[in-house]
Amino acid sequence: MNLIIMLILQGGELHCRFCPQGQSESTENEIKVKVFKLFQIWEVLQAKKKICFVLLSAPWSVLCYYAEEIGLRVPLQVVTTPIINWSEQAMSRLSCRSPLSHDVPNPPPDYYTCQFRTSKLDRFLASDNKETFFKTTQRHQVLYEILARTPYGKVKTGEVGIDRLLSEQVFTAAYPLHELPKTPVPPTSLGLRQILYTYWAKWSCFRRYQPLDHIREYYGEKIALYFAWLGFYTGWLLPASIVGLLIFFIGFFLMATDVPATELCNSGNSLLMCPLCNICDYWNYSSICVTYKVGLLFDNSGTVFLSVFMSLWAVTFLEYWKRTCSALSHRWDCSEFEDIEERPRPEFTAMAPMTMRNPVTGAEEPYFPENKRFNRTLTGCMVIIIMIVVVLIFLIGIILYRTILRIIISKSGNSFVSFSAGRIASLSGSVLNLLVILLLSRVYVSLAHILTRWEMHRTQTKYEDMFILKVFIFQFVNFYSSPVYIAFFKGRFVGYPGNYHTLFGIRNEECGAGGCLIELAQELLVIMVGKQLINNVQEFILPPRVKKGEEEEEVAPWEADYQLLVCEGLFSEYLEMVIQFGFITIFVAACPLAPFFALVNNWVELRLDAQKFVMEYRRPVAERAQDIGIWLPIMQFITNIAVLSNAFLIAFTSSFLPREYYSYTRNRTMSGFINFTLATSPYNYSLQHTPCRYRGFRDELGEHLPDYFHLLAIRLSFVIVFEHVVFFIGRLIDLMVPDIPEEVEMKMKREHYMAKEALAENQVQQKRLSNKWVKYVDCCHALVDGYVTAVVQISWPP
Secondary structure, X not given: OEEXXXXXXXXOOOOOEEOOOOOOOOOOOOOOEEOOOOOOEEEEEEOOEEEEEEEEOOOHHHHHHHHHHOOOEEEEEEOOOOOOOHHHHHHHHOOOOOOOOOOOOOOOOOEEEEEOOHHHHHHOOOOOOOOOOOOHHHHHHHHHHHHHHOEOOOOOOOOEHHXXXXXXOOEEEEEEOOOOOOOOOOHHHOOHHHHHHHHHHOHHHOOOOOXXXXXXXXXXXXXXXXXXXXXXXXXXXXXXXXXXXXXXXHHHHHHHHOHHHHHHHOOOOOOEEOOOOOOOOOEEHHHHHHHHHHHOOOOOOOHHHHHHHHHHHHHHHHHHXXXXXXXXXXXXXXXOXXXXXXXXXXXXXXXXXXXXXXXXXXXXXXXXXXXXXXXXXHHHHHHHHHHXXXXXXXXXXXXXXXXXXXXXXXXXXXXXXXXXXXXXHHHHHHHHHHHHHHHHHHHHHHHHHHHHXXXXXXXXXXXXXXXXXXXXXXXXXXXXXXXXXXXXXOOOOOEEOOEEOEEOOEEOOOOOOOOHHHHHHHHHHHHHHHHHHHHHHHHHOOOOOOOOOOOOOOOOHHHHHHOOEOOOOOHHHHHHHHHHHHHHHHOOOOOOOHHHHHHHHXXXXXXXXXXHHHHHEOOOOOOOOOOOOOHHHXXXXXXXXXXXXXXXXXHHHOOHHHHHHHHHHOOOOOOOHHHHOEEEOOHHHHHHOOOOEEEOOEOOOOOEOHHHHHHHHHHHHHHHHHHHHHHHHHHHHHHHOOOOOHHHHHHHHHHHHHHHHHOOOOHHHHHHHHOOOOOOOOOOOOEEOOEEOOOOOOOOOO
């Protein structure tokens, strides 16, 4: 039989001796504290496996030592100011109740806090109760800190911490226990997990605010900030969806009233078009009547307004999220976490080759030489470049696949299939591209984990930021390379009849009969909606709640939690949403429905994620966070790229500017526009083939007409004016909306003042300053940006 050792973090009282790192038991200031108490071992026989459950905890002395070591914050005083949402405040002025508000029982109180100091224990709120002074999540953090930094072998080879032991299958799991469900009780007596299930995870809560304080109390600040951001983002998608739907419905009106569309549909056999490939047949322009009208749903006069709106929407959304995030991080005692309070990662602490004094805190901390990290980071950049080249190779392969498939279908002899050869090749290519994207994503995420761990980053925030940056650069190219190709390159280098350009001996791809914009809309819907459907189907239809082979019977809490899934963090959740954010901003000019599909997906995603964390995941160790990390700069980068992308889409891919140019220079009724956009095959081509038409502004010799250069100048001017106007307005919004609300700044000043008062030394010592023979310069334990300075005494005269 195989012996599987389970390690579970929970309250308990097994005592053993522990000496902090760097201090010998023989030294005078020897510290011997009781670390863990193993109060029982449970052995369970399941499917020829003997599973041993070990429950650990830290006693009061260890909790105090590590609470000071890792900078846990504890309460000084209750904040009496009520927390009111902006919608509740607005509705209260109208003497109405907000339909989004939710009466969730047992709201966690808000406190003024400061970092824990054992010597000042009596100054903190409720310090007389050792059982409840430290929150459950704080106890979990202490236990994980001990387990994560303890070496079990050679430190130089990385044999440190519980995570390494888990990866080597020495232990099969290590996790905190979920709260035990209580028997039917009134709402005020429900446990936190029951409250989250009843007032958050149920589908009936879709129109209610999330109980963010309860989420933070149970899962920690990092997970709570993710759900706060996801809910904020979903709420802001509502106005974007409404505007996008209005632009889309304008297209229905244009389908019936658009003069060029009517001319095209009534052209009959008068507009014979040149073949779209070397073996394709001639075709009538009137055959794409339906496709052309469908294209008006995505490409109409409202596209410019939508692009400007979404660019400003993205800027405003990010500015107001920064305000919301600053308020939440202060309320949850994380506003100075990254700058001052964050400690080195346990693995870094154990594996760093040397120590150095922290310039901010003055404490000796583990250190890894910057030049070595730079060399390792440079190696990681080379790997990223290689993987991006692989993505581009696959993109070229998909382009060739579409071209070859189109030729094969055209030769099939089936008239219906041959007529739809371009559409079939384009759609199947989009599906194939989605599968390639998902496959390469899995490979590169695993590779990025290895590279980032090798780079030896000091803090968990820096580690995660560098990992996220690596993956996002790759995923940005992976997801967006195909839409960018269709939007800006496909059909640009085709040539003209008698002088077609080729790639590897195959004629370059030309936009389909309906134009590139409708192909881009199709590509976006397949990739964005397809990926979301695949993810949601995996989470909703096939949730592996219980491990295979386990019978659903009454078991102990530690066994029940062992059967749950491992929480693998928030990276994949953030990445999915940020990639979606890119689709609805970078390419919104081609697909006005993108914000609506994102809204529907996020509404489902929010409930599915809530259910996963409450019902299907083991309870993760609570982690602190000041904000959503590098995801915010990434979204700011996407917002800037979106302005340029939409400007070029409108100028070079949409028919907006050619229509405006024709209306201004030719005919305001738009009569004759279709003929204006078509060129006639060159004379030398027509001698050997049937004369035909093709899209372009060329004369009978294949040279560009003056209209081509006029339009080119107008397009470039439009790009410059569009991006300058949008960036200018966006900058004004940035200046007008402060990152930190005024009331939050006042609270921060109040909290710093109270912390200083609470940690001040006894006033009796200060009276000695009046002694004319002895002058004490006493720098008492005053709080400076969340930290405490040391006592310095100077006697004069001696």
